[in-house]
Amino acid sequence: MTSETPPAIDVRGLVKRFGTKTVVDDVSIRVETGEIYGFLGPNGSGKTTTIRLLCGLLTADAGEGTCLGLDIRRQSAEIKRQVGYMTQKFSFWEDLSIAENLDFVARMYGLPDRRRRVAGALDRLGLSNRRTQLAGELSGGWKQRLALAACILHEPRLLLLDEPTAGVDPKARREFWDEIHRLAGEGLTVLVSTHYMDEAERCHRIAYIAYGTLMAHGTVEQVIADSGLHTRLVAGEGLHRIAATLEGQPGVEMVAVFGSRLHVSGTDAAALDLALAPWVGRPELRITGTDPTLEDVFIHLMNRSTDNFR
Numbered sequence: 564m565t566s567e568t569p570p571a572i573d574v575r576g577l578v579k580r581f582g583t584k585t586v587v588d589d590v591s592i593r594v595e596t597g598e599i600y601g602f603l604g605p606n607g608s609g610k611t612t613t614i615r616l617l618c619g620l621l622t623a624d625a626g627e628g629t630c631l632g633l634d635i636r637r638q639s640a641e642i643k644r645q646v647g648y649m650t651q652k653f654s655f656w657e658d659l660s661i662a663e664n665l666d667f668v669a670r671m672y673g674l675p676d677r678r679r680r681v682a683g684a685l686d687r688l689g690l691s692n693r694r695t696q697l698a699g700e701l702s703g704g705w706k707q708r709l710a711l712a713a714c715i716l717h718e719p720r721l722l723l724l725d726e727p728t729a730g731v732d733p734k735a736r737r738e739f740w741d742e743i744h745r746l747a748g749e750g751l752t753v754l755v756s757t758h759y760m761d762e763a764e765r766c767h768r769i770a771y772i773a774y775g776t777l778m779a780h781g782t783v784e785q786v787i788a789d790s791g792l793h794t795r796l797v798a799g800e801g802l803h804r805i806a807a808t809l810e811g812q813p814g815v816e817m818v819a820v821f822g823s824r825l826h827v828s829g830t831d832a833a834a835l836d837l838a839l840a841p842w843v844g845r846p847e848l849r850i851t852g853t854d855p856t857l858e859d860v861f862i863h864l865m866n867r868s869t870d871n872f873r
């Protein structure tokens with residue numbers, strides 16, 4: 564990943580409308596080659612649609628740019644050949660083994676040198692020992708891995724993964740992400756949509772989209788810093804009562820209880836501290852400043868976008 568390498572994705576001002584509804588609104592994204600780029604946002608915010616615009620499955624109503632150095636409007640057929648796209652709802656032939664499924668996919672796409680490609684994909688994703696296992700017998704995590712193997716069979720340069728780990732347990736998700744990092748280490752660029760905060764934290768950079776608008780992007784640390792959000796941590800007794808009192812007060816934008824801690828956040832630090840002042844100095848409570856979490860920031864951005872949308 565050097566600055567001389569051309570970006571894997573470089574698009575500007577993308578717009579997509581379905582009927583009268585604008586679902587992608589002036590979105591610009593630049594993803595460097597070899598980078599793992601996380602794409603986050605509430606349900607229906609336009610992530611899948613943006614991914615489809617990038618790989619030429621949909622045509623933008625406005626905007627321009629390149630994917631793998633190819634024009635997203637004029638060279639979509641060539642882009643598709645070089646991109647591996649894992650959709651939200653992938654499916655297998657349950658009564659075929661892992662290797663047979665991959666061989667079937669390779670045949671379907673008319674890939675030359677099938678044996679080598681299938682063996683390579685099995686090897687890269689640690690599936691070789693399970694090659695004869697029926698796809699229908701695999702747990703969720705191994706199914707995702709098989710889907711990923713199917714995506715890399717044609718040796719793409721860019722992976723577009725649309726919520727690849729939805730509903731998968733934490734250990735399997737972690738292992739799936741280890742694989743993503745291994746693939747990125749081999750030079751693949753990965754754009755991955757997710758709703759999981761821990762996954763966002765494993766990306767080199769992230770973007771947050773809401774109602775079709777890109778609201779934040781950068782490293783996790785940048786996105787947190789750029790949010791302008793301040794958070795105070797309240798620990799101690801009676802947090803639910805305190806939360807109920809703080810809710811809706813000037814300066815308090817968000818209140819959330821996490822077990823024995825309360826996160827209170829707002830963009831105006833002075834107003835936030837004023838709202839908390841009645842509880843400061845109480846022996847049963849401890850109030851400290853803390854960095855907002857990525858989740859705090861996303862909920863803040865989501866609230867802000869809802870306000871704009873009304």
Ligand SMILES: Nc1ncnc2c1ncn2[C@@H]1O[C@H](COP(=O)(O)OP(=O)(O)OP(=O)(O)O)[C@@H](O)[C@H]1O
Pocket residue numbers: 581586604605606607608609610611612613
């Ligand atoms: N082909 C289509 N025709 C009409 N509306 C569509 C079409 N595809 C998507 N939409 C709408 O566009 C909006 C954005 O959908 P999209 O699937 O891109 O969101 P998303 O961020 O991927 O959501 P999720 O996190 O739930 O997967 C939604 O309101 C959806 O209903």
